Amino acid sequence: MSSQNVIDRPVATVADRDARDSAGRRAVRLIGRYGTPGVFVLLLIVFGILEGGMFFSVSNFVNVLVQSVIPIVIALGLTIILLVGEFDLSIGYNASLAGVLTASLYSGPLIQKVLVLLLVIAVGALIGFLNGIIVTKLGVNALVATLGVGSLVVGANYLVTRGSPLTLKSDGTELTNVFLSGIGPVPWVIIIAAAVAVVMWLVLNRTTLGLEIKAVGGNRVASELSGIRAHRVIIMSFMIGGAFAAIGGILLTANVGSGQVVGGDGYLLSSFAACFLGSAVLRDGEFHTVGTVVGVLTITIGFNGLAIYGVGASAQFFFQGALLIAAVGMSTAARRIIMGRRIGH
Amino acid sequence: MSSQNVIDRPVATVADRDARDSAGRRAVRLIGRYGTPGVFVLLLIVFGILEGGMFFSVSNFVNVLVQSVIPIVIALGLTIILLVGEFDLSIGYNASLAGVLTASLYSGPLIQKVLVLLLVIAVGALIGFLNGIIVTKLGVNALVATLGVGSLVVGANYLVTRGSPLTLKSDGTELTNVFLSGIGPVPWVIIIAAAVAVVMWLVLNRTTLGLEIKAVGGNRVASELSGIRAHRVIIMSFMIGGAFAAIGGILLTANVGSGQVVGGDGYLLSSFAACFLGSAVLRDGEFHTVGTVVGVLTITIGFNGLAIYGVGASAQFFFQGALLIAAVGMSTAARRIIMGRRIGH
């Protein structure tokens, strides 16, 4: 991959930056730049027409946001891992484990509860650390390493649960309340998610680590020759990603009121899709915070609309597939047209 | 990845080939080359000691081979896709669909049955074609593209089955017999699988396509500059992979005598694991036919041994995780030492 980028990317963006450019190309570029947002708006319009008030209501708006919270948190974690040029198949299992751990441990005096949450997040980070070590020190391909670690995590999960879901202790209500109560119509979770997103944005855009992550992801060797400790950076990224997955798992338990053995597994593919949808937002195929958030919202709105409209199960699968391919395809293809067919694509 | 290869190329394996190479380094290289086979033998010994005759019996030997057949076929398909430098999340769903299609259509005069099987395989290839087109022409990342297509496939599956398994028609016995009868103690499926493996080996090692697949996977730009039509090669690879998944699905139905709605889904991760285990066989981290077969056998033997021993779910997960990390990690780490270079990995 990267070897191709080395050849195409630069010029691509030269072309992209182009000011004195034909209207047609500019149109295409708009599609390229705004593929995902385009689909996003499109969905709003379509569902708006089909479902009117049902869809366009404050409550449904809040509803969509609430449903986006968990995927946003997990997808943001994955974003940083993708940015550093790696991949993580274990985040879903990681979230599941965090969920059951929370359910089994969260109780007692407030201080203890806080410690429990911190512990759970630490475990998530630890899993990330394990991934990072295996990827950097052993040099195992990230897909295999994280698949392996993921497998260990599932094993641990089974040790904790024997496979049956764990109910949150009776005194765990304030955890479930982050979903049920809040400021006015806005549940706490939305505020939490917003905070998490801001933190991630700051990490990526206002800290040296963020720059180093982009550097390592951009050209591993060049970054190391610049004196950046790529191994550390990669391990850090995996740890942050793991911690975010754990937070997602905690929220999952808060949402469901119990720790589900496989509760978080499903988030792997969806956050992954969200990240790529996001990479088609504004910047040219680069992963970033805003993009990921938009990506998640696009997916959630799509499913929310479908659910409200009430299409059959098979239709839901079709829509999901189409949505993914359309949004990502539109922007990548458009970008391709701008650059003209080239070697390496 | 490739950007790193670009770096490693000159020196790494020059040392590798150096005749006047220290015994220590040669030992390390052996480990690198024989990571998975080593684990494989280790398993045989351990289970042999623990379970003796139960494990080391002709019947169990055949049994293990039979259980390996379907994963081998599917994993071989994935191997070719990995070799060309892409990935396919849809093979599992592809196999499931093929299974239910077979169950619902396989009956009537022999000629019709043959046509049905060909049709099912064609459908599998078609799904691969769809993946290939979206990846090459739309330029969508393979993981996203195949995730989307996979979702479409599930939808189709659900249309066919409405979610309930389909029984093989009463005249479908010769299909089920490929598992139950054969030459002496050797069921037909084993022979079929062997044939499939040979075909794959020939395709990869004795045809121009095979060469082009390796070329595109190894250095996309160079191969396109050499006049190879990378798009075609990639699409072909996806089609072959899809066709193999379909064959796997057919065998699945033959095995259980009915088309299970999600029967094939589970094979995605396991074949993926098998391919990477295989990449730690003999060749330095490359995917190849023999390796994939060994990879599948290693996993199957492991699970078979554990099942005989009667350990719980968690132990099985731990086993799979450890297996992956150990086998692949061993060989990559070894290669790293030999490379004598500290950066780029």
Next chain:
Amino acid sequence: GDEAVTIGIVQLDTSTIFANQEAEAQKAAYEALGWETVVTNSAGSPATAISAMQNFVQRGVDAIVVQTYTSEQITSGLAAAKKAGIPVFNTAGGEAGVDMAGAIDINLAEPINSLVVDEVKSGERFELLTLVFESGTPCRIRNDDLLTRLKDYPNVTITRQDVIVPGAQQQAQQATSGWLQANPETSGTKHIIWPCFADPAVGAVSAEKQLDRGPYSMYTWDLTGPAIEAIRDGSMNGVAWLDADKSGQAIADMIEEYFEDPEGWEPRTEEGPHEVVTPDNLDAFLEKHPEVTAK
């Protein structure tokens, strides 16, 4: 829907057989009453189920039917429905209670497990293999019920093997063949296989066939086409058949009854209409229910 009554069904997933059949049956029943139906597939994830319920609340359905999930799995979903004053019914999720207006129990643990007890009463030595998908509520309920029933039968050695979805079938196949290798034919010892739903059952049967062992007694759920064949050739001895149509009708009736007088409503749980099909009653059963093979 405005004046037309709309029911939102949260389907467990699209791969669990009884979930599909039961959802279909419900739809039919509601349509018969001139009601609308909206189905969402929760893909086995409680969080998705909750989202689905919240979406139904947004749509303003008149009642929600949740498959399988127990009330503690979908707390905030139930809360959302409660706020909107929408009754939530449940099939296969255990007892109805404070936040569940009503439930049809279609797990059918008792009818099958009692058959197992009948067989092991004889006092001979038994090797029993349970293939359990613990995270699936029906499986868990069935397995817990079995264990309590077999507590006082020391002559039964239980080997538990877990399976997960997807891949339950091949896992069951591997687990079963391993178990068969580990427990060879020995006089005086009988084998029983107890898969908690259709997929592992199918896997177990093919493992038996592969090793040319048995067929041993096998008790399981979900009367599918393959299962009928298995009963006929003796590789299954007792399979629970949920009368999906009747149970769909039952939940419909329950909801209709609720609408007549929401205030005076008392939460209640009914057992799903079912039959246990054995080699002996198979033909008679098929006589009585031609629709089973028609499907």
Next chain:
Amino acid sequence: MTDQFALRVTDVSKSYGRTRALDNLNMGVRPGEIRALLGANGAGKSTLIKCVAGIISPDVGILEVNGVPQTKFSVRNAVAAGIRVAHQELMVVGSMTVAENLTLGARLSATTSSPRQRDRLYRELFDEWGIPFTPSAVMRDLAPPIQATISLSKALVGDSRVLLLDEPTGALGPVEVEGLFRIIRRKAREGTAVVYVSHRLAEVARLCSDVTILRSGRDVYSGEISDVTEDELAEIITRDHAETAFTGGSVRGDAVRTAPTLATHPPAPSRSNSDRVVLDLSHLVLHSGVKDASLSVREGEVVGLAGLVGSGRSELLEAIAGVRPIVSGEMTLNGVQYRPRDPYAAVARGIIMVPEERAAQAIFATRDILFNMSTSRFRSLGRGPGGFFSAPRAYADRARELARDLGLKAGALTDDIGSLSGGNQQKVILGRAMIDGLTVLLLDEPTRGVDVGARADFQRQIRELASRGVAIIYVASELSELSACDRIVVITEGRTITEAPTGVDFNEEKLTALCFPRSELQAIAANSPFETE
């Protein structure tokens, strides 16, 4: 020579977005002619070659081969028309064997389908070249130069009407170059029309009969090589360079006018007046490449490292930069023992390397100039404890200074690195290397693929750095470049054997001779295949 053109390009234009890579270009090559195609980085040479090769199609223009207009542009058609191309990029697949790689090339040099005959052709070619032919070797196990020759051989094998070579000698050493020239001359005699792209004017003067010079896509000069001197060529190539000097425009890109300082400096012919040894290596041995290297660099000294390609120069630099572990031997930095665990440790001590492969090892292709210049000082300029927070403004200010000092030719710091020519990209990399407390600068082939104009600038920068007291080790395969060094150390087969005279006494032939292992010298004398280790 016939008047019939073997290859004729008429009014060909090609644009990438705004970039006009080719602009109404005209060129004709006759059979038996070896035409040099020269031009600054980004002039359009490779684009033209890709057009002729059928890899990209021009927007407008006519392309004739032996008077036959090529209508449908495709690699296959080009090959069918007898066109053979060696591209700038290395055309090999590392994971495959040499034989497999050559089979891939087969469709490009489609002279024969029978493997045996192909094998024979290649053997003959490599014999003529004087290089051992090892079909069974896995490509990535071979040294870079060997790989390059195999990549080239695909275009050279068999017959051809038109032969296009895009910077073929970039990765080759003297031996390989000599052999290559032999082959090219032979093919020309056989009536092949050759187009030869290079930035090495000395080579061009030796090899080529005619010359065409491109500037921003236009042909600005055509004629016989004998009519122009090297200096004239250089002058035409660099005249009013397409790009405008970097004007210290703010990060946002609005141009602020400030005169470039350093770029206008005359080359400072300094001899370092300090005798303080900064870096000293004694009997260094590495796992591969370096077998016994000793050398020391003084403050403000530029030490040239001369050696054949594959002699282990990169390895030596990499060991100093902390990239490679040391098997045995000693390194001292300012008198204290120095054994970097990784490049980070080296950079922390002010030792940094400008690597050989710009695209693969130095460029962040998707990022802008600012980012590319700053990666080495993210933390050192960062704010907060341990430079935790990034300091965009500080980065920008520093980058602007450096850009000015280096005479970087670019619009704004926010422009994409890919919009720069090779030479200016290299200046950005140099700017990155100019970290605070820079003590030792390691330059590996810093001018590879960089045009003559940019080279001159670049050499001035190096001098300036030295005059500030930085110790510099300079590796260049084009030995003539080393003439400006204070000292030249010769390394052969991983062993530093001797020093060579510089400055006025510099003699390229002598130096070249010194670089060869004795065995190889004899081999060359006998002009028969020789052994490489």
